[in-house]
Amino acid sequence: MNTSSPSFAQSVWLVTEREVGSKLRSKAFLISTGILFAIALVAVIWGGFAAQSDSRTKVAVTSETASVLSGMDSAVELTEATSADEAEELVRSGDVDAAIVPGGPAPFDYTVVADDSAPTGLVGMLSVTPPVELLNPDETNEALRYLVALGFGLVFFTAALNFGATIAQSVVEEKQTRVVELLISAIPTRALLAGKVVGNTILAMGQILGLAAIAVIGLTVTGQTEVLAGLGAPLVWFAVFFLFGFVLLASLFAAAAAMVSRQEDIGSTTTPLMMLVMAPYFLVIFFNDNPVVMTILSYVPFSAPVGMPVRIFLGEAQWWEPLASLVVLLATCVAAIVIGAKIYENSILRMGARVKLGDALKA
Numbered sequence: 001m002n003t004s005s006p007s008f009a010q011s012v013w014l015v016t017e018r019e020v021g022s023k024l025r026s027k028a029f030l031i032s033t034g035i036l037f038a039i040a041l042v043a044v045i046w047g048g049f050a051a052q053s054d055s056r057t058k059v060a061v062t063s064e065t066a067s068v069l070s071g072m073d074s075a076v077e078l079t080e081a082t083s084a085d086e087a088e089e090l091v092r093s094g095d096v097d098a099a100i101v102p103g104g105p106a107p108f109d110y111t112v113v114a115d116d117s118a119p120t121g122l123v124g125m126l127s128v129t130p131p132v133e134l135l136n137p138d139e140t141n142e143a144l145r146y147l148v149a150l151g152f153g154l155v156f157f158t159a160a161l162n163f164g165a166t167i168a169q170s171v172v173e174e175k176q177t178r179v180v181e182l183l184i185s186a187i188p189t190r191a192l193l194a195g196k197v198v199g200n201t202i203l204a205m206g207q208i209l210g211l212a213a214i215a216v217i218g219l220t221v222t223g224q225t226e227v228l229a230g231l232g233a234p235l236v237w238f239a240v241f242f243l244f245g246f247v248l249l250a251s252l253f254a255a256a257a258a259m260v261s262r263q264e265d266i267g268s269t270t271t272p273l274m275m276l277v278m279a280p281y282f283l284v285i286f287f288n289d290n291p292v293v294m295t296i297l298s299y300v301p302f303s304a305p306v307g308m309p310v311r312i313f314l315g316e317a318q319w320w321e322p323l324a325s326l327v328v329l330l331a332t333c334v335a336a337i338v339i340g341a342k343i344y345e346n347s348i349l350r351m352g353a354r355v356k357l358g359d360a361l362k363a
Helices: 010-024 027-052 084-093 120-126 144-175 178-184 189-221 225-258 261-285 293-296 304-314 321-347 357-361
Strands: 055-059 077-078 098-102 108-111
Touching: 010 027, 010 189, 027 098, 027 189, 027 261, 055 120, 084 098, 084 108, 120 293, 144 178, 144 189, 144 225, 144 261, 144 304, 189 225, 189 321, 225 261, 225 304, 225 321, 261 293, 261 304, 293 304, 321 357
Parallel strands: 055 077, 055 098
Antiparallel strands: 098 108
């Protein structure tokens, strides 16, 4: 009979299997994941069809006024009427937004007819404006820029907080029920921490890959090939940055939870970590059109998983910048694992009052 203890790697794998298995057997986790995927699919498809919907202004014209809107087919949808009276009737019935009929005060030889308010969009198109030349034109649609930043930010923010909270609750539950004492008697403390981090990282990456697949399918179905082509490299980089960014946060969440002995006290140690996740998320969303702020955020470890992929999508990052940012993230990740393991190891068996950070860092 072999009574030897499992190796460190075997211990990590045992805890990993336990973490993944318990989640996959949880109906709440499966249902929430299914809802998340369904919402993502609906959002992508709805956004695609909304982008393809005809937003042109419907305008009725006669044979005499059709030339007024010549060359504006991308902005207006023309309906030709046989007379001015018929064009006005189309406006009254709501079939068109406005009509352009012959006759008007000098210097115009036509009149714009609308129902209850002036069609500002159409009037703006008919206005005489000077030519404008942009030295540095923005090739990215502002709405698309915001949606991409929001999408990357929301996915990272949600996954980090949800799985971070799960890890914290698991650590405190094992500590409160003293199950951790049995676990540590069989496997090394650091193996227990590593297994928790690896297991939840696998689950989080599974969700990320699932969301990426849904985005690809949704964009393909709605015919948004240009957006899909532009999202290819950013999605890959987002997955890479998310992997290491999540490991960093998971290690810190587990360490923070080990410092308390009751579920009610989790917030006292994990709130600073939540702020570290929330602040960069909101900064990326609010300053997605500010190159200086986005450049800084793409090198800050807690915001790089969102900031750098967004800059890659916008074409604002040089080829070497993702690599440099990844090196910074990896260095921070290693430091977080070392510090987190020390705190976890020195706090996990201490019961009662919250362990002070200084005491947790002492050997």
